[in-house]
Amino acid sequence: MNCSLKLISAFSPCKRFPLDKVIAGCLWWAIFLLFSGCQSSPDKTYRIGFSQRTLADNWRKSMLVSMKQELAFNPEIEFVVKDAEGQSDKQVKQIQELIDQQVDLLIISPNAAQPVTPIAERAYQLGIPVIIVDRRTASDQYTAYVGADNVEVGRTAGQYANSLLKGRGKLVEIGESPGSSADIDRQRGFAEILNAHPALQLVKKLDGDWDKRSFTNELTGLIKSNPDIQLIFAQNDRTALKAYDVCRRLGVDRRIQIIGVDGLPGKNEGIDLVDRGMLTATVLYPTGGKEAIRTAVAILKKQSFQRENRLPITLIDSSNVGIMKLQNQKVIEQQADIEKQNQNIETLTRTYASQKNTLYLTLVSLLIVLLLGTWALYLFRTKQVAYLKLARQNELLEKQNEEIRAQKNQIEVISQQARVATEEKLRFYSYISHEFNTPLSLILIPTEDLMAKKAVGTHELRSSLSLVQKNAYRLLRLVDQMLDLRKTDAGKQQLHASEQDLIGFVRDIVADFGRKAEKSRIDLQLITTLSALPVWFDTEKLDKVLFNLMSNAFKYTPKGGIIHLRIDTIDQQVRIQVIDNGEGMTPQELEHAFDLFYSGMPTYNLSKGIGLALSMEFIQLHRGDISVTSEKGHGTVFTITLPLGSEHLLASERSSATSRHQSFVETEDARELDSLPLQPTRHTGTIVVVEDNDDLRTFLMNRLGAEFDIIAETNAEQGWERILETIPDLILTDIMLPGMNGMQLTQRIKTDWRTSHIPVIMLTAKRQMEQRIEGTRAGADVYITKPFDTTFLLETLRTTLANRRKQQQRFGSDVLPQSENRQERKFLNELTALIETHIGDPAFGVEKLSREMGLSRVQLYRKVQALLDKNVMDVLSEIRLKKAKQLLLETTKNVAEIAQETGFSSPTYFTTFFKQHIGKTPSEYRRNQISA
Template sequence: MRKIYQIFVALSIILMLYACNKSEKKTFQIGFAQCTMNDNWRKTMVEGMESELAFHNNIGMTIANANSNSTRQIAQIQQFIDDKVDLIIVTPNEAKPLTAIIEKAFDAGIPVVIVDRKTTSEKYTAFVGADNKLIGQNAGIYANIILKGQGTIFEVGEGAKTSPTIDRHQGFLKIINKNPQLKLVKSLFSARQPQYFQEEIRAFLSQHPKVDLIYAHNDRLAHAIANVCKSLGLNKKIIGVDGLYGANQGIDLVRKGIISATILYPTGGEEAIKTAVKILTKQPFEKENQLFTTIINAENVGIMLAQYQKIKEQQDDIKRQASKIIELTRIFSTQQNTLYLTVIFLLVVISLGGILFYLLREKQKSNQVLANQNRAILEQKDEIERISQLARQATEDKLRFYSYISHEFRTPLSLILTPTEDILHRKSVDAKETKNALQLIYKNANRLLRLVDQLLELRKVDAGKMELEVSQQDLVAFVKDIVSDFNVKAKTQHIDLQFICPFAQMPFGFDAEKLDKVLFNIISNAFKYTPVGGLIHVSLLKNIEKIEILISDNGIGMSKEEKERAFDLFYRGNQNISLGTGLGLALSREFVSLHQGDIEVESEKGKGTTFKIILPYVECQSIEKESVKENAYLRESVEPITPIFANNSVVHDNTIVLIEDNQDLNQFLTQKLRIAYNTVPVESAEKGWEEILNNIPDLIISDVMLPEMDGFSLTQKIKNDFRTSHIPVILLTAKGQMESQIEGAKAGADAYISKPFNQQLLEEKIKGLLENRDRMRRRFSSEITNPSQIQKTERKFLVEFELLIEKNLNDSSLSVEKLSKELGMSRVQLFRKISALTNKNVTDYIADFKLLKAKALLKETDKTIAEVAYETGFNNPSYFTTFFKQKTNQTPSEWRNS
């Protein structure tokens, strides 16, 4: 009952969160790409859209203004596509440039409604707008009427390349050309706003004052032209286009008599939204929606004005109603949340009542205790039977386990026996072929040995403790090599064995041993169930994300049940011959899963089988990991390693820090090395670093794989610290691959020895490195002020050391303690560092440096001998002269004059 109560509480909390966080979401989102909003006609279009959207609270609209820039409008439409809006409305700035992006949106499955201007393509969902050619024709008809079929006309438009200007001009010409007495004396088109090309209009009207009528492509132009005519004292008939409602708009200009007429050009804002709603709600709609147009002149302007005023009042009323609806929605939401909370509290009360009812019933169930005990006894009996069944199952699993062992040994044995039989039956012996066969036998004998080791790892699989030993290798060569192992068997059984791969090489990080087992197992299964004369094809494919290895055959195939249970542990099919023998496929799936991959099988009875191994493709570096086999020998309890110099009273010239986490190997090496060297044995890199800083040894021997910090990281730390960078490092590891050796060299190791190693080799390596270090000290002991002669890794330290001496050169109290403190080293560390590099102690080094500085000052400057003495840190010029003569067999004066 407690659980039921917890469920009720959880549901109550969820409902409360839902009630508190519930918010109205838009069902659809429209993106509106407006070419410009710099004129009242465009603004009126947007107002119409917003007015119509007030009836659809579930639709939101985002407006993007291109400011008459086609490139910007293309980018805005692309953004709508990326945002995956439900529908796009476009008023194209230019027809041709916008065609491609509108087609792209249409092809992407986004409905596109084009308003006002069309593109050069039919790839759009719907068009809403008036026919601009019809607008031009209406203007021509009315010009003919008011001029009574005779007169001259001046045409003015904006944007010569825009489709409205082109269409209006063509429609106007179509009517004018039908009347020979009407003459279009000039068509002036400019991309600039009217206020910027009024001077061109003024210049033309000044030169042609007798023009009878002016046809302006919009009411803004018409108004501007009327002002120009007024300033020139001309009274001209002017026809505009748009017919907008408002102060100084088309209808108002006609009413005031400023222009003769305007051609109504509806914005189509409301119609565009209506069409969009039909498209989004899957209602029938017209693709071509041509808007009504008419001529507004002095005769009907009053009617049009009244209609617009009425429409304006209705729109204002709609806005007020929409605002009221929003307010009512908010109130409804608040009341709804209150209702949710009430229901939640009611549920809590009911749950508490249920708990009380349950407690009352518990008292009445005391007489059922005996029945419950009987039921418990029956359940125990069932449990005993279940355990018995599990024991029988375990026995069967053991039998299957023995079958698995046979299965695993059978494949490599066959690859040993097959080439052996081939050699025995040959009439003539070919040395090269015999060698290749023996190499194959040798390889598979080793594989049998590995199988024995893998039997010991079965418990790791069951316990989930199996780990990968990944290294980067050429996967093509790896798979090809495995396939080639079966060439002799394929030839014997007349099987078409092929390796298919379009790549010459494929660097990839994987556990070679485990992937070898997977491929070897599946290919051997393919041979087992492929008849003589059949085919086995191994394919290696790769794309950006994954690698696929396909092993296909045309063998007996599997039934549906066998295919479904192919990877089940210990499963064996009903037939005497089955692809599911033992643990082979089950273990293969585990190894592939360790690689974060998957293995699939496709098979049909009598038609063959295809195994697909899918591995995620990632670039990886070589990963060093110590093999369990490295410490395969038994670890017996041994006495702790005795401290350095214990049982050995001899103190040697050279000290070695030995870092090895295997106690047996650590003790063995310590006993061997302390015969000739002072040996400091430790079992971790962290302790090793402490001993290195304490002793500043002559050489370091370190294992690669250590408990926390590995040998590569420790080597880098040693070589990057100026206190220890001069110390040679030998790395020991069970991994001898070239990649590991390269990584050791990058870390700065002076030698890299693979386990198991030859003790004499190790001792010779130690001896050689120490002798090289000693030769370097002797060589540069007389060149200490020329650090460029010393190897690059130590050059920086000596340069910094000499700069520090020069900085304090005139300080007569300069000491080893002061220099070591400035360098962040102990006195002992500094002494050992300088001695290791130059074979001199620090005091002699400072003295020689002062001497060289004094020589340079005496030769290159006119300073007195006393000034040179003080500048090089001598308190007494007399002592300076004595010191100088002891070192050079000349006095400072004799040196200067020589």
């Protein structure tokens, strides 16, 4: 630390070496110290490889546990374990892998002596120390051996057996895996004792469980065939326990004594089995795990060691089993204490390492902080001016960015508003074109008709000119409203108010609507307690406001309804209310009643849209207010409030003019709207006309009624009902209709198989190609735009009906041919299937057929007549005849059978009917056809 500070103080900006390079070098040095100080865990110095024959039994697991316990005192050793799973070939491969990994020492517990010997010798020859544990190999080329003497194990078991049987008796021996050194040595030692005592007879030596074979069946048979067997020597405790189970099942477990080998502690191990009396004794065979590790450590550390490490064995029976259990318990407790102490030591070691690392980290951090502080001071002094300039530039740029963002947001808002306004205006002007087209059509069509005729009657001329005048006034009023709207948008609308009698002014307006109210049987009244009321107002503008409100009231009030105008004064203000009990408004329509470009209405009305918006503008020019309350189905109330006096008006807004602007009220003189007298003529078809404009609907009825039967309706819902009721020959409909529009009506007509055959002609003011395509997709046969030529309309109607008749004739060429129209094809297929299903029923006629088809008798008759130009009975007869001809030619049935099968009441009637239609009797028809 001191040298670092001296190094920093030795350099400064005035020296020849740059300070930043010096500090960078010091930082690298500090980081090196930090990482070198954090290395707390010791490196592994040695690697020991351990090849175990198997870890499936507890004895070998105990060996591995004791090895790891001893290795806890040698943390510098890396221990690699390989489990051969009782397979010699696999053990050889695993030992080769350990050799390839260049282990420093190799511990081998052979599965079998012969297979493992070559690889153990090779490791030994390569200079790798080799320790053989438990079982020996077939060679003496190893560094050390650790294990008990298996020959001595066999001798100890034999001596104890001789003692138990007192030198006389029959025995059975159960060995280890055949060919293992343990099996050979233990059997040899056991045999030495038996040979020394001839009265001890070994009945048979059985092999232990190996290669998926079990000795239990063989032992069971042996005990049954030799009931005088007195003792079993099993070369391990696992085998001994299985032998005990065999004896227990045979009921000889108290007679036959069993000696095992291993003497491990734990449940169902040798010591526990002796203590529970299941085994008579067990020979303690130590695992040698600790001894093997101690020998390996001595070899690796070049210390002295024994080449042959013989482990002591002892016999455990009922006399010493209690002491052995207690001793093992103590050993387990001591081992637990050792492990606990080891854990404490590891905890203290980690704590020490952590504290040491913390100290190193603190020292290095202080050094880094000192270096960084020095560097920061240097940078601050040398770059302070640059930072100030940069800060000023950043501040300027931030202000510019804020301005740009504000402008961007403002542009986005304006753009959104402009987009919405443009869309609404485009929609608004599309409706204007529709509103203008209707009165133009009703002006042009009668005019062209009059010009096309050489002679015109007085009644027809007066009626046509009346229609032209009425729609010219309507068009003029629409133009005036558009001009007023333009002035309002431009801010050029001026108020010219004068003091006049408001009661008399309103009374005159109500009188103008008198005839219209009388014709519609509407209760029209002016309700007020005032005889006169002087008010300053602009006559022209207030006249337009009241006219619009009255027109809307008449438009939405049904016949027999009421329209009342009420006038009173409240708080120096006059209140005018227009009250009706018409259809009312929805909450959404009420909210946007005075919006000019409101797009929420499903069917836009120009006079209502412009009229209410202009009315609000005109009332606000008077410093007044206009509001509306309404409920769907319960009428509407418009309320106007105007201030009394003239203090609220500017001098330029006062005028002395008192004339009233005259507004044309649409009245319908009964004489003018009467249908023209028609010449008696044969009607060529029935047409349903759906048109909401009264004048145009009346004109179409008059003009087309001379040639066709006309059924007229004002909306699509009523029109659909009349279509189903009459099944007409043709339908003429407008697109813009209240409620369900013409497109929806056409789709319903074309998708219902009862009406799908009827041609539909659309009559509309929409001229765009997209709208024509939409109408065609809906199923319209012809699309005619307004204003239209009456002659063209008549010729279109005639041609369409003529094409329908040609189609009927084509259908009539066969009984029930296929139609190109899907709905017509469905109807004809269903009709054919029903007739063929009941063809053998003589009582099956029109009544049953209509019920099966789900139609009335009249609807079925008109549908079949429209498609096939035949009545239903003719179709039934023709299908029966067709079936009869088929049976006559394709079968050998007699005439009576065919008559019954085709639904004729008797063979005589069948023969008569057949001859009337075919010209031959059934028998003659069959003979002629067969001979031909």
